[in-house]
Amino acid sequence: MKIIVASSNKGKIKEIKKYFSDFEVVPYSELLELFEIEENGKTFKENAVIKAVTIYEKLPGNIVLADDSGISVPALGNIPGIYSARFAGENATDKDNLYKLIDELKKRDIKKTPAYYTAAIALATPYGVFTTHGFMRGNVIDEARGDKGFGYDPMFIPQGYEKTLGELDEDIKKNISHRSKALELAKIIIKTI
Secondary structure, eight states: OEEEEOOOOHHHHHHHHHHTTTSEEEEGGGTSOOOOOOOOOSSHHHHHHHHHHHHHHHSTTSEEEEEEEEEEEGGGTTEEGGGGGGTTOTTOOHHHHHHHHHHHHHHTTOSEEEEEEEEEEEEEETTEEEEEEEEEEEEEESSOOOSSSSTTGGGEEETTOSSOTTTSOHHHHHHHOHHHHHHHHHHHHHHHO
16 A cells, blocks of 8 residues: 655655555655645644645545644743744754754753644545644753754653653654654554545
């Protein structure tokens, strides 16, 4: 079975391919010319559905998986939230976003504070649109540690751990991550349809 991923984010695609190793996982950019999908939803779920449906409309009859995820820091008013991928601007890199959030903590003299990751997965299929969610709680710190993972991983320490996601082995991250939790539920839906 082929699953088309409605993303061009290399980190997400790599993670999804590992998770769905028993399926053929193809980024939409291998089937269509790369284009920008306008994410104008107000929640992670809305943005995931927008992405999945947009690609499904261009490639009907397939299973299209879209992920919208990010990190929220309650002490900072839950930023960056749905703007995690473009927190430092439209063409920002993962490092730009990471260091902007670190700067926001430093401006307020916050060394460590609770935060959480959210992942919303949308599946656009011939049988309708389905969504799942996954969460990972922990703390963010005002420095980057480790070079594993992507995005905000080097500043996020998951609950029950001393190291950041940037320092932890990928197998550990796969077992505890917000995306893994949401993908596990999505896998049940895919096997059902």
